[in-house]
Amino acid sequence: MRRLEVGIVGTGYVGLVTGACLAHLGHSVVCVDIDREKVESLSRGEVPIYEPGLEEVVGGALRQERISFTTDLPATVERVDVLFIAVSTPPGEDGAADLSNVASVAREIGASLARRGEKSPLVVVNKSTVPVGSGDYVSMLIEEGAEGRDVSYYVVSNPEFLREGSAVYDTLFPDRIVIGTDSREASEAMRELYAPIIEQSFPTSYDPRPKAAVPFIVTDLASAEMIKYAANAFLATKISFINEVAAICDLVGADVTNVAHGIGLDSRIGSRFLSAGIGWGGSCxxxxxxxxxxxxxxxxxxxxxxxxxxxxxxxxxxxxxxxxxxxxxxxxxxxxxxxxxxxxxxxxxxxxxxxxxxxxxxxxxxxxxxxxxxxxxxxxxxxxxxxxxxxxxxxxxxxxxxxxxxxxxxxxxxxxxxxxxxxxxxxxxxxxxxxxxxxxxxxxxxxxxxxxxxx
Missing domain, CATH: 3.40.50.720 (NAD(P)-binding Rossmann-like Domain)
Incomplete structure (x- = not known):
C-alpha cells in the first residue's frame, strides 16, 4: 500500500481514534488541536479519554513515528494528502447541530490552501457528524477563506459509526465504509487510504479475523450525510420500540427479555438494540x-x-x-x-x-x-x-x-x-x-x- 500523509483536525473521541488507527495501518498522521496542553500530553502518549485499546494504539504509533500532534493547521494543510475535519458539532438550543467549529476550520483550510503550491488537490473529509448539505457549506467556507485565490481541493463526507467502548475495533473492522463525493479522484484517494481495512490486509491478533472484507460505499454528499443520521435514529427507534413493548409486558404479565429474544431471532429484525430498560443516552x-x-x-x-x-x-x-x-x-x-x-x-x-x-x-x-x-x-x-x-x-x-x-x-x-x-x-x-x-x-x-x- 502507498503511505499517505493524513491530517486530523480535532483530537476528541472520533479524531483521536481515527488518527491512531490510520497510523496503525501504516499511514503518516498528524493530529491538530487548538489546545496546546492537550497536544503536549498526547505527544507524550497520555490519552485523555478512556477507550479500551486506544492508549496502546497511540503508543505504538508514536514509537514507530507514524503519528504526531500539533497546533499548526496551516503547516498541516500544506503537507498532507487527506485532511479530516473531526471537531465537535454540539446541539444548539433548537436541537440543530452547531457548525461553528466546522466553519472556523473550513475557513482556515481555505486560507492555507495556497501554500500547497503544485501539490495534488487536497481531499477535505467531513468526519464530524454534520447536517445534510454541510459538504456544500464547507466548500463555500473554504472559498471564503481563500479570498479569491485559486485553490484546489475536494470535499468528501465520510461519516463515522464508532461505538464508545469498542471504537478501535469498529474502526479496524467496520460493517461498511461510506464515502460521499461526486469526484472519482477523491473517491479513489479514500479507497487507497482505507485499502488495508477494505481488503483486511493489515496484521491482526484476531484468529479467525472478524471480517473477510469490508464494503466500500460511494454515494453523493447528501446521501452520505443522511446515512449517519438515519442509522443512529433507527437504532434509537429500536430501543424505544422495545421499551414500549416492555411497558405493555408489565401490564399483561409477559417478560420482555423472552419477547426480545423471540423477535430478535427473526433475521429481518435482529437481536441487537432490543434491551429494554432506562433507555438511550450518550453523545450520539x-x-x-x-x-x-x-x-x-x-x-x-x-x-x-x-x-x-x-x-x-x-x-x-x-x-x-x-x-x-x-x-x-x-x-x-x-x-x-x-x-x-x-x-x-x-x-x-x-x-x-x-x-x-x-x-x-x-x-x-x-x-x-x-x-x-x-x-x-x-x-x-x-x-x-x-x-x-x-x-x-x-x-x-x-x-x-x-x-x-x-x-x-x-x-x-x-x-x-x-x-x-x-x-x-x-x-x-x-x-x-x-x-x-x-x-x-x-x-x-x-x-x-x-x-x-x-x-
Missing amino acids: FPKDVSALRSIAREYDYESTILDAVVAVNDRQLKQVVSKLQRELHTLKGKRVALLGLTFKPNTDDMREAPSLKIARTLDSLGARVVGYDPVATGPASEAVPQMKVVTDPYAALSGAHAAVVVTEWDEVRNLDPKQVAGLMAAPKLVVDGRNVLDPASVEERGLLYRGFGRG
Whole structure:
C-alpha cells in the first residue's frame, strides 16, 4: 500500500481514534488541536479519554513515528494528502447541530490552501457528524477563506459509526465504509487510504479475523450525510420500540427479555438494540435524533416517529423514579445508590448520561444520592455536585434503601446479592434499569427486585 500523509483536525473521541488507527495501518498522521496542553500530553502518549485499546494504539504509533500532534493547521494543510475535519458539532438550543467549529476550520483550510503550491488537490473529509448539505457549506467556507485565490481541493463526507467502548475495533473492522463525493479522484484517494481495512490486509491478533472484507460505499454528499443520521435514529427507534413493548409486558404479565429474544431471532429484525430498560443516552443518539428532527422542521415536515422515539425515551427515566416512589412511598431522606454513571460501559463519557437526570431528579425530591462508577468518578462529581460518588460499589450500597442499576458494567453485573442484601436497609429495593440481573437470584437473597417489562 502507498503511505499517505493524513491530517486530523480535532483530537476528541472520533479524531483521536481515527488518527491512531490510520497510523496503525501504516499511514503518516498528524493530529491538530487548538489546545496546546492537550497536544503536549498526547505527544507524550497520555490519552485523555478512556477507550479500551486506544492508549496502546497511540503508543505504538508514536514509537514507530507514524503519528504526531500539533497546533499548526496551516503547516498541516500544506503537507498532507487527506485532511479530516473531526471537531465537535454540539446541539444548539433548537436541537440543530452547531457548525461553528466546522466553519472556523473550513475557513482556515481555505486560507492555507495556497501554500500547497503544485501539490495534488487536497481531499477535505467531513468526519464530524454534520447536517445534510454541510459538504456544500464547507466548500463555500473554504472559498471564503481563500479570498479569491485559486485553490484546489475536494470535499468528501465520510461519516463515522464508532461505538464508545469498542471504537478501535469498529474502526479496524467496520460493517461498511461510506464515502460521499461526486469526484472519482477523491473517491479513489479514500479507497487507497482505507485499502488495508477494505481488503483486511493489515496484521491482526484476531484468529479467525472478524471480517473477510469490508464494503466500500460511494454515494453523493447528501446521501452520505443522511446515512449517519438515519442509522443512529433507527437504532434509537429500536430501543424505544422495545421499551414500549416492555411497558405493555408489565401490564399483561409477559417478560420482555423472552419477547426480545423471540423477535430478535427473526433475521429481518435482529437481536441487537432490543434491551429494554432506562433507555438511550450518550453523545450520539440524543444529538443525532435531535438534529434529524430539526432538519425535518426546516422543511415544515412533522417527524412523527422520531418525536415518539424521544417521548418514549424520556418516559423511561421517569419510570425509574416512579418505581422507587411506588416501593419507598417517599424519597425524602432515603438513600438511593446509582450503580454505574457513564452512559454505557467501557467509556468514561458522561455526556447525556441517564444517571445525571436521575440523580438530579432524586435530589430534587429529597433523596440522598450516592453513585458508583469504576472509571468516571471525577466527571460524575463535577456534573452532579450534590451526588456523593464513591469508587466501591459496596460502599455505595451500604445503608441504601434502594439501588438502581444504571450502567451494566461487569463490576455491577457481578455484585454478590448476599453481600448486597447484608449492606442495604429495608426495603432493600433493586431497580434493574438494564434488565441484566437474575430476578430469582436477587430475590432469594432477600432483595426486592423491580425490572422493566419483566411481568
